[in-house]
Structures are given as C-alpha cells and as structure tokens.
Amino acid sequence: xxxxxxxxxxxxxxxxxxxxxxxxxxxxxxxxxxxxxxxxxxxxxxxxxxxxxxxxxxxxxxxxxxxxxxxxxxxxxxxxxxxxxxxxxxxxxxxxxxxxxxxxxxxxxxxxxxxxxxxxxxxxxxxxxxxxxxxxxxxxxxxxxxxxxxxxxxxxxxxxxxxxxxxxxxxxxxxxxxxxxxxxxxxxxxxxxxxxxxxxxxxxxxxxxxxxxxxxxxxxxxxxxxxxxxxxxxxxxxxxxxxxxxxxxxxxxxxxxxxxxxxxxxxxxxxxxxxxxxxxx
Amino acid sequence: xxxxxxxxxxxxxxxxxxxxxxxxxxxxxxxxxxxxxxxxxxxxxxxxxxxxxxxxxxxxxxxxxxxxxxxxxxxxxxxxxxxxxxxxxxxxxxxxxxxxxxxxxxxxxxxxxxxxxxxxxxxxxxxxxxxxxxxxxxxxxxxxxxxxxxxxxxxxxxxxxxxxxxxxxxxxxxxxxxxxxxxxxxxxxxxxxxxxxxxxxxxxxxxxxxxxxxxxxxxxxxxxxxxxxxxxxxxxxxxxxxxxxxxxxxxxxxxxxxxxxxxxxxxxxxxxxxxxxxxxx
Numbered sequence: 001x002x003x004x005x006x007x008x009x010x011x012x013x014x015x016x017x018x019x020x021x022x023x024x025x026x027x028x029x030x031x032x033x034x035x036x037x038x039x040x041x042x043x044x045x046x047x048x049x050x051x052x053x054x055x056x057x058x059x060x061x062x063x064x065x066x067x068x069x070x071x072x073x074x075x076x077x078x079x080x081x082x083x084x085x086x087x088x089x090x091x092x093x094x095x096x097x098x099x100x101x102x103x104x105x106x107x108x109x110x111x112x113x114x115x116x117x118x119x120x121x122x123x124x125x126x127x128x129x130x131x132x133x134x135x136x137x138x139x140x141x142x143x144x145x146x147x148x149x150x151x152x153x154x155x156x157x158x159x160x161x162x163x164x165x166x167x168x169x170x171x172x173x174x175x176x177x178x179x180x181x182x183x184x185x186x187x188x189x190x191x192x193x194x195x196x197x198x199x200x201x202x203x204x205x206x207x208x209x210x211x212x213x214x215x216x217x218x219x220x221x222x223x224x225x226x227x228x229x230x231x232x233x234x235x236x237x238x239x240x241x242x243x244x245x246x247x248x249x250x251x252x253x254x255x256x257x258x259x260x261x262x263x264x265x266x267x268x269x270x271x272x273x274x275x276x277x278x279x280x281x
Numbered sequence: 282x283x284x285x286x287x288x289x290x291x292x293x294x295x296x297x298x299x300x301x302x303x304x305x306x307x308x309x310x311x312x313x314x315x316x317x318x319x320x321x322x323x324x325x326x327x328x329x330x331x332x333x334x335x336x337x338x339x340x341x342x343x344x345x346x347x348x349x350x351x352x353x354x355x356x357x358x359x360x361x362x363x364x365x366x367x368x369x370x371x372x373x374x375x376x377x378x379x380x381x382x383x384x385x386x387x388x389x390x391x392x393x394x395x396x397x398x399x400x401x402x403x404x405x406x407x408x409x410x411x412x413x414x415x416x417x418x419x420x421x422x423x424x425x426x427x428x429x430x431x432x433x434x435x436x437x438x439x440x441x442x443x444x445x446x447x448x449x450x451x452x453x454x455x456x457x458x459x460x461x462x463x464x465x466x467x468x469x470x471x472x473x474x475x476x477x478x479x480x481x482x483x484x485x486x487x488x489x490x491x492x493x494x495x496x497x498x499x500x501x502x503x504x505x506x507x508x509x510x511x512x513x514x515x516x517x518x519x520x521x522x523x524x525x526x527x528x529x530x531x532x533x534x535x536x537x538x539x540x541x542x543x544x545x546x547x548x549x550x551x552x553x554x555x556x557x558x559x560x561x562x
Contacts, residue, residue, distance in 0.1 A: 008447055012449070101444070101445075103393070103441070104445050105391050105392045105393040105394070105441055105445060106389065106390070106391050106392075106411070106441060106442045106445035106446055107389070107390055107392075108387065108388070108389055108446075109387070109388055109390065110386050110387050111386045111387075111388075112384070112386040113386070130387070134446060135445075135446060135447055138419070138446055138447050138448060138449075139447045160384070160386055160387060161387045163382070164382075164385050164386060164387035164416075165387055165389075165415060165416060165419055166289055166416055166419050166420045167419060168293070168419075
C-alpha cells in the first residue's frame with residue numbers, strides 16, 4: 001500500500017522529516033485518473049529527487065459549472081497502486097474541506113501567459129489552477145515540482161506564479177506521453193467512443209503537419225487555416241483554437257514564417273470531449 | 282549597525298540558519314518611517330520569538346497613482362538605528378526590482394474582509410497589500426508575523442490570506458500605539474501642520490465618544506451620524522467613513538444597539554492628509 005496523507009499537517013510532517021534527513025523532495029500534482037503520462041512525471045521526479053510526493057485533488061474551482069467536474073474520472077485505489085509501482089513515496093489526497101476551509105476568500109491570478117488560448121476558451125480555468133497549485137506548493141514545500149508539457153500553458157502559468165510569489169521550488173516540465181498513434185495521453189481520453197478514439201489520432205497528425213508546413217516555409221496564418229480545415233474534415237466538431245505562438249511568452253506570431261522557439265497549440269472537440277495538445281515547431 | 286540584507290537569497294540564508302539552530306523567528310513587515318508603534322511590534326515579536334526580522338519596503342502597488350507614494354517618508358539609516366535599539370536582529374530592505382522582477386504578472390486577492398471601508402475608499406489598496414505581504418511571508422518564512430491593529434482591516438485581510446494560502450505562519454496583531462492626546466501613531470502624521478495636529482486629536486476622542494454613546498444604548502446609526510458631524514465641526518474636511526462593524530467579519534451592524542465584538546472604524550481627511558483609526562466597542 002502506498003502511504004497516504006489527507007491533511008496539510010500530516011503532509012508537512014512527512015516532508016519535514018525527509019528534508020531534515022537531507023533528502024530532496026519532488027512533488028507531482030495531479031487530478032488522479034492516472035495514466036502513463038502522470039507516471040512518467042513521477043519517474044522524472046525520482047530522477048531529480050530522493051522522494052516523490054504525488055497529490056490527487058480534483059479541484060472544483062478550475063471547472064466552470066457546465067464543465068465535467070462531476071464526470072471527471074476518480075479511481076484512488078487504482079491510482080495509488082500505479083504510483084507505488086512508479087516509485088512514488090507518498091500520496092497526498094486532501095478533501096475539498098481541507099483545501100477550501102469555511103470562509104475561504106483568497107485567489108491567486110496571473111496575467112499575460114494565462115490570457116490567450118485556454119484562458120479565452122475557459123475563462124475561470126487558470127484562476128482556479130493558479131490558486132490551487134499555489135496552495136499545494138506552499139503546503140508541500142517541495143524542492144522541485146513537475147508538471148506535464150501536455151498542459152503547456154498551465155506549465156507557463158505555474159512557472160510564472162512560482163517565480164512571482166518567490167516560492168522556493170524549481171518547476172520542471174515533463175514531456176508529453178503519447179499513445180501508439182501519437183494521441184497525447186489524457187484522463188479525458190476515457191470519454192471517447194471507439195469511433196471518436198480513431199478520429200482523435202488526427203490531432204497529433206495535424207500538429208505534425210503544421211510543423212512540416214512551417215519548415216517548408218508556409219506562412220503561419222496559412223498553416224493554421226489549413227490545419228483547422230483538416231480537423232473539421234477528420235471529424236472534429238469544433239476547434240477552440242489552433243495557433244502558433246511563442247513558446248515562452250505565448251505572444252502571437254506574425255503571419256509570415258514561424259520564428260525560433262515557436263510552438264503550435266490546439267484545443268478541439270470530438271462530440272462532448274475537449275482534447276488539447278501542443279508541439280514545439 | 283543593524284545587519285541588513287537586500288535579496289531573498291540572503292534573507293533565506295539568515296532565517297534558515299536560525300531555524301536550523303532551533304530558534305523561532307518573528308517578522309515585522311513595515312514601510313519604514315518608523316515610530317513607537319512599529320517598535321512596539323518589534324518588541325512584541327521579541328517576546329514571542331528568539332529572532333525578529335523587520336522589513337522595510339514602500340510598496341508601489343498599494344498606492345494609487347494620485348496617492349502619496351513619492352511623498353511617503355523614507356529614512357532607512359534612522360530606521361535601522363531604532364530597530365536595533367528595539368531588539369531587531371535583521372533588517373530586510375529589498376529593492377523594487379527584487380520584489381517585482383521583469384515580467385511580474387501574479388497577484389493575490391482577498392474578497393470579503395477587503396471589500397468595505399478602505400476597500401471602497403482605496404479600491405486597489407488591498408490587492409497590492411495582499412500580494413506584497415504574501416511575497417514577504419513566503420520570502421522570509423517566519424514562525425510568526427506581527428501587524429499593527431491600527432491597520433485593523435489590513436490585519437484581517439492578512440489573517441485571511443495566510444489561512445487560505447496555508448502559509449505556515451501565525452499572524453499576530455499588536456495594539457495601536459498612541460500619542461499623549463490619543464492620536465494613533467502613523468508615519469503620515471508627519472504630513473500634518475501644527476494646527477492640523479491639534480485638530481487630529483478629535484479623531485480618537487470621537488471614537489471614544491461613539492463607544493460611550495453605544496454603551497449608553499444609543500442606536501448605531503445615530504452614533505455614527507453624530508460622530509461624523511463632530512469630525513466636520515472639529516475641522517476635518519472629509520470623512521471617508523465612520524462605521525461600526527463586526528470586528529471579525531467587518532459585516533455591517535443593524536441600526537439598533539451594537540452587538541458584542543463590534544468595532545468602530547474611521548478614515549478622515551485633514552487637508553491633504555488621510556488619517557485612519559479604529560477601536561473595539
């Protein structure tokens with residue numbers, strides 16, 4: 001059984017004991033429903049530190065009322081087994097009451113990198129993320145914390161808040177884990193029907209197509225437009241965005257050839273399931 | 282000479298060394314221009330902890346463009362001498378560039394207790410306070426932090442954010458230090474002309490009058506109205522607010538007799554100087 005704590009006090013006691021013994025601590029915050037992507041972050045943590053704490057908390061404040069908070073998959077016992085096998089030392093699985101006590105009234109927000117892309121498509125999302133991640137990092141006080149590049153914009157938001165709030169932690173991005181056909185692993189892939197799952201492989205293929213088109217000198221705006229049309233043809237019913245942006249600032253690129261450091265970002269819908277992905281250009 | 286550090290790294294090294302030696306650390310954040318009120322907080326810190334760190338940072342983000350950021354008194358050498366005499370162990374005096382590095386984009390905000398009173402009169406004030414105090418507490422990581430009850434609403438905002446962000450610090454309020462005639466000590470009292478300084482004593486006298494009137498059974502609304510009239514008669518040119526509110530939630534009280542735990546709050550102007558004060562009913 002993986003050691004599990006559910007309160008800030010218990011978490012702090014465990015981490016403080018490790019630190020007092022001179023051990024480095026990595027944290028891997030998750031919303032559970034773990035897959036190989038999460039587990040690769042745990043292994044990355046283990047490569048950088050002596051101890052890895054994973055957290056599982058499906059954070060209500062980063063879902064809008066019409067989004068999938070209730071439906072979001074939860075399977076703690078299975079998750080705990082996977083984490084233990086991946087080398088995780090401690091699971092922190094707080095209750096909503098532990099995270100948001102009565103009278104809770106504080107929020108952390110980040111301007112700039114949180115504004116385009118998912119910041120436009122999901123207006124309350126990054127406020128919820130910034131607040132809960134600030135809390136998790138302050139609660140655990142790890143030396144390093146690891147977040148997947150699959151949620152690349154989230155990674156940039158978290159790097160910014162950790163720097164700005166002087167949190168004594170190094171934020172590290174872990175590469176996106178992909179299925180055999182290139183689809184980025186995501187807990188939300190479980191929502192897909194068999195037919196939708198086949199169509200979904202067009203998402204990474206389209207991003208690769210954009211990268212090749214840009215390498216061949218196609219202007220950014222043309223490559224974006226062509227890719228959006230491809231996704232609709234493949235069977236995606238809505239594309240929230242498919243945009244090439246600067247990989248650090250998320251600034252929009254000009255319509256001409258892509259600049260160095262660019263990254264292509266996509267969010268698109270298959271039925272009621274929203275999938276996101278991104279790749280370095 | 283009082284030991285002085287100007288970077289987060291130097292501050293952390295000093296505090297970590299004390300903690301490693303088993304010493305308890307108190308922090309007293311200030312904007313400098315110190316008076317007996319600040320020094321009483323340092324002594325209170327010394328009574329609760331082995332070491333006291335005072336910070337001096339005139340935080341630009343809690344002043345609106347038309348407010349007195351540029352004019353706010355600054356006297357670090359004099360302040361450092363006073364702090365040393367009061368038993369302070371370390372002065373942390375960061376630059377604005379250290380506090381707000383390039384690309385700074387994060388803010389901490391508190392709803393509820395930050396909204397009435399100064400939250401209405403100075404709409405950007407508590408956002409700036411909440412962000413900079415979060416940063417100072419994360420930078421220093423003290424066991425306790427001490428704030429004056431003179432800025433009572435600020436004390437409530439800071440207690441709330443420390444609780445909500447799980448900062449591992451106990452927030453303690455220090456009693457308001459007063460001059461011989463009862464005027465609350467404030468760095469802004471230095472702005473007053475000799476004549477204004479005489480008039481200013483009407484501020485605490487009026488609050489005492491409210492408390493006596495409430496004790497005698499006068500309804501809250503009547504006591505408030507009478508007190509505002511008294512301040513105008515005494516020579517105050519504007520009263521931002523004079524209100525009796527709950528001392529924990531800052532909820533407005535009914536118009537009838539004051540409830541237990543009530544507190545009376547005032548902000549009023551003498552010429553271009555804004556003075557605030559508050560007392561327990």
